Amino acid sequence: MYKINRQLALIVAVIGCVLFLLCIFTPLLAQPWFVLLLALWVFVFSSCCYRLTSLFRERNGLDKLIQRNQHQLILFTLTGFFDRTAGPHWLAIDSIDHIKCYEDSVSIFANRECVFSTSLPSSKADLVTYFNSLLTDREKQSMIID
Structure with a gap:
């Protein structure tokens, strides 16, 4: 995501330079x-x-974007300008067989198909640690988190 x-930001800055040049000439x-x-x-x-x-990363922590209730993961995605979120997306924990964490993103698979994928303001290590703390030992045995 970063x-x-x-x-x-670089593309928008270049557009701003063009607009600034148009203002001058x-x-x-x-x-x-x-x-x-x-x-x-x-x-x-x-x-x-x-x-x-870093304020953006602090305001949009994993605990706000990935939550759980008794049997489901509740996932929110960042959309639009500033801190707007979309969702929630509900996924049954028992149906998840693989959680693939990347640098700044996560993909969740059920029945070997990607059912949810999003960009998150977090590193791969933070995502793996968060999912390991969020799920029980029994749930972690039935899925792969990497």
């Missing part, structure tokens, strides 16, 4: 639609920069 957010700044375009760029760029900060 790599993707960094690339998005053309009279577009006098046009109301161009001012609105600049305001939109500021909003999008601030969102991209916020997603690169």
Whole structure:
């Protein structure tokens, strides 16, 4: 997620440079639609920069995005600007046979098919540790967490 957010911030910054050059070398700044375009760029760029900060990781901890009740995992995904989440997605723990953790993302498999995949602001080691603490020993015996 961090790599993707960094690339998005770089792309949005390049677009901002183009807009800035247009402000300098053309009279577009006098046009109301161009001012609105600049305001939109500021909003999008601030969102991209916020997603690169440690505050973003702290506010969106794994305990807020992955929860469990007695027999189900409750998963939320980050969408849109700033800290907006989508979900919840409910997965029966007994149906899960493999949880594959990557750097900044996780995929959950049931019956050898991916049933849920999302990007998360966390490292692979943190994800594996969190899933190991979230599940019971009996549940961990029936699935692979890596």
